[in-house]
Amino acid sequence: MKKRWSKWLVLVGVLVLIIGLFLPLPFYLETPGTAENLSNFVRVDHKKDQRAGKYMLTTVALQQARPITYLWSKTQPFSETTSKDDLMGNDSSETFNQLQTYEMQSAINDAIQVAYKKAGRSYQRKYLGIYVMSLMKRSQFNGKLAIGDTVTMIDGHHFKSSTAFINYVKDKPVGTKVTVTYQHKGQTKKTTQRLIHLPNTKRSGLGITLVDHSTIKTKIPVKVTVSDIGGPSAGLMFTTAIYDQLTGGHLRKGRKIAGTGTMASNGVVGPIGGIDKKVVAANHEGATIFFAPDIPATAAMKKADPGYQNNYQVAKKAAKKIHSHMKIVPVKNFTDTVNYLAK
Missing domain, CATH: 3.30.230.10 (Ribosomal Protein S5; domain 2)
Structure with missing residues (x-):
């Protein structure tokens, strides 16, 4: 009987240790x-x-909190907890990491x-196009463009800022087909899809979050x-x-x-x-x-x-x-x- 209880205590102890070490908590430690x-x-x-x-x-x-690291953080004077929403907003982990990479570059x-x-x-700064940060689920370009792609042309037109890209498509009727030329992992590709109505606006668009992408030559x-x-x-x-x-x-x-x-x-x-x-x-x-x-x-x-x-x-x-x-x-x-x- 004592041996049986000893085995159960060992199993419970191992389980508690595993949970303490590996169970992710719903917030992060800074x-x-x-x-x-x-x-x-x-x-x-x-x-x-x-x-x-x-x-x-x-x-x-920055690390996702676990019970043992959370308890450890309470002994550290410069440790803080932050929620995923405060850290990433509505972005997915992939989009957040992509944004961090873009901001570093x-x-x-x-x-x-x-x-x-x-x-x-x-030095010379060269505008490359618009960098795709995220895509709406209902975007017709979802599944064609990917996070990290660079859009270089729309309907054969080059632009010198993301604002110019937006201005080109915003007044076109929802459902209009546009051809997007883009760079994906070093390869030039094209796709033709329809514009969608952008929520909470009165304009149409591709349904992507975008930022300017440039490079510099010296x-x-x-x-x-x-x-x-x-x-x-x-x-x-x-x-x-x-x-x-x-x-x-x-x-x-x-x-x-x-x-x-x-x-x-x-x-x-x-x-x-x-x-x-x-x-x-x-x-x-x-x-x-x-x-x-x-x-x-x-x-x-x-x-x-x-x-x-x-x-x-x-x-x-x-x-x-x-x-x-x-x-x-x-x-x-x-x-x-x-x-x-x-x-």
Whole structure:
């Protein structure tokens, strides 16, 4: 009898352990990620940056919660939970991942443009078409186009923006046939389907979510290769690393420099999420400088959240909490970054 109970207790214990380790919970955990050396990702003129010190992009770790990781997260000061809706909205996991990949590539393109323009080096930005982010179930193009395809022409017409694409089809009657030329995994394909009525609008369309897709060409070759990291938040640090290599590598001066922030094509630095966790990651890697977006709150933002703090304020607070000696540097545009490092 005792042996039988012992076996049942062992089985129950194993079952509890399996559930604790593997049962997915309906939310995600956000925790400090890593600070990655940009010399592993960026090549300018086919050369790796091998000078002393390093520039680092910073990340937030994201994982689906499980009972044991959720309990562990409660012991961590910079851990947060987030629902799938808050994280992805109405997007599927596939669409969300595709968006993250697209945003990373756009961040790289903008970083190259800003760095080359600031350095006085030639570049050319080429519009490729519209990037397919998602397709409505009732779209006639569903099953023909795929997420990640690039539409290059409609009815033989090239356009220079997604707005121009939309304007071409929006006034055509629902049911009109249009021929779409697109790139799918490097191959050029065509499909002819009917336009549908777009819900909550008075116009017709293909029934896809789209964004502009472009590429950038430079006389001095530059290559940025990043895998398993998505989103636009590394834009500022990409720009800094590329610019410094283009101009002789005199800015870093042997220092370990981290930061975060989106980079617009006009050089403006934009806010990002999870900056407190990125401060922790940078501090762990020994960074002495951390660049943080310093975008003032609008009146509407203050009204919605009277206690709102921008990225720079949150970053300073996080550094103080972990007793870090990193210098948290506020930046509004790329020129702020260059001027600080050149001092």
